[in-house]
Amino acid sequence: MxxxxxxxxxxxxxxxxxxxxxxxxxxxxxxDNYEFIDLTHPFDETSIYWPDAQSFEFINKKIVEVGDGGQYALNDFATSEHTGTHVDAPYHFNEHGKFVAEIPLEKLIVPLIIADVSSIVNDNPNFVLYKHHLDFMINDNFGKPCLIVFKFGWSKFVHDRNKYLGIGADKTLNFPGLSGEVMEWITTSYKNVVGIGVDVSSIDPGSSQNFTAHRMGAVAGLYNIENVNLSRSIPEYGCTAIVMPMKISKGTGGPVRFVAICPKTISTGV
Ligand SMILES: [Zn+2]
The missing domain is CATH 4.10.910 (30s ribosomal protein s13; domain 2)
Structure with a gap:
C-alpha cells in the first residue's frame, strides 16, 4: 500500500x-538560527574556463509551441567539466582515483573551514602558500572529516578573465596557489581533510607546470573545488559544506552547486 x-x-x-x-x-x-550561503559562481558566458577547455555556452535554445498559446523552453549547453565553480575528482590526477560520481556523500556534506590568507596574498598573482603562512591554524584539531577552503582574495577579479587567470603576454598563467609542502601537511597530519577548495582556478599556482598539489591530493583521495565564490563574508569555523557536483558517471570532475549552512551567531566549534 x-x-x-x-x-x-x-x-x-x-x-x-x-x-x-x-x-x-x-x-x-x-x-531562523541558520543561513544558507551560496559559494557558487553562476554558469554563463562569463564563467572562468581553462585555456584549452570548453567555455560554458548554450549551443541550442528552443521555444516550442504546444497549442492553445502554451509553450515550453528547452536549452542544450556545452561546458568543460572544469569550467566555473567545479569539483575535481581524484581521477583527474590519479588514474586509480574515484570518478566524480563515486565520491561518497559522507565526504561531500562535511564541516567547512575557511582559511583566509587574503591579507598575506595582498593581490600578488605569483603568491605561493607555504606551511609557515598557516601558523595561525597549524595546531588546530579539526577532529571530524572536513573541507578546507583557502581564501586568496581572488573572487573580486572573477569578471575579468585576464586578471583572474593572470594571463601574461607569453600566455603564461599567474594566480596564487598551494605549494606541495602545504599539501603534504594536509595529507599526512591526520586532520581528516577530505577536500580542498580555492577561490582561484586551480589549487596549484597558475605558473605550475607539474601540478604537485593536484597530484599529491589525488593520490590521497582528496577532491578539489575550484573557482569557489568567496565574494561575501563567511565564518571561518562552524559552517557545514554541502558540495553537490553533477553526478557524471565517468567524470573527471563536474560543475557543482556549493553552499554552506552557517549559524547566524559566531560559533567556534568545527
Ligand atoms: Zn578542475
Whole structure:
C-alpha cells in the first residue's frame, strides 16, 4: 500500500520525536538560527574556463509551441567539466582515483573551514602558500572529516578573465596557489581533510607546470573545488559544506552547486 505523502511524513516525524534522542535536522535548521550561503559562481558566458577547455555556452535554445498559446523552453549547453565553480575528482590526477560520481556523500556534506590568507596574498598573482603562512591554524584539531577552503582574495577579479587567470603576454598563467609542502601537511597530519577548495582556478599556482598539489591530493583521495565564490563574508569555523557536483558517471570532475549552512551567531566549534 502506498501511503499519502503527508501521512508518511507524520509517521516519520513521530518516529523521530518519540525516540527521545534523535533531533530532526529540520527542527534544527529551520528555526531562523541558520543561513544558507551560496559559494557558487553562476554558469554563463562569463564563467572562468581553462585555456584549452570548453567555455560554458548554450549551443541550442528552443521555444516550442504546444497549442492553445502554451509553450515550453528547452536549452542544450556545452561546458568543460572544469569550467566555473567545479569539483575535481581524484581521477583527474590519479588514474586509480574515484570518478566524480563515486565520491561518497559522507565526504561531500562535511564541516567547512575557511582559511583566509587574503591579507598575506595582498593581490600578488605569483603568491605561493607555504606551511609557515598557516601558523595561525597549524595546531588546530579539526577532529571530524572536513573541507578546507583557502581564501586568496581572488573572487573580486572573477569578471575579468585576464586578471583572474593572470594571463601574461607569453600566455603564461599567474594566480596564487598551494605549494606541495602545504599539501603534504594536509595529507599526512591526520586532520581528516577530505577536500580542498580555492577561490582561484586551480589549487596549484597558475605558473605550475607539474601540478604537485593536484597530484599529491589525488593520490590521497582528496577532491578539489575550484573557482569557489568567496565574494561575501563567511565564518571561518562552524559552517557545514554541502558540495553537490553533477553526478557524471565517468567524470573527471563536474560543475557543482556549493553552499554552506552557517549559524547566524559566531560559533567556534568545527
Ligand atoms: Zn578542475
Amino acid at each position: 502506498v501511503l499519502p505523502v503527508y501521512i508518511t511524513c507524520l509517521i516519520l516525524s513521530f518516529t523521530y520525536f518519540t525516540s527521545g534522542t534523535i533531533q530532526s535536522l529540520n527542527s534544527i535548521l529551520f528555526n
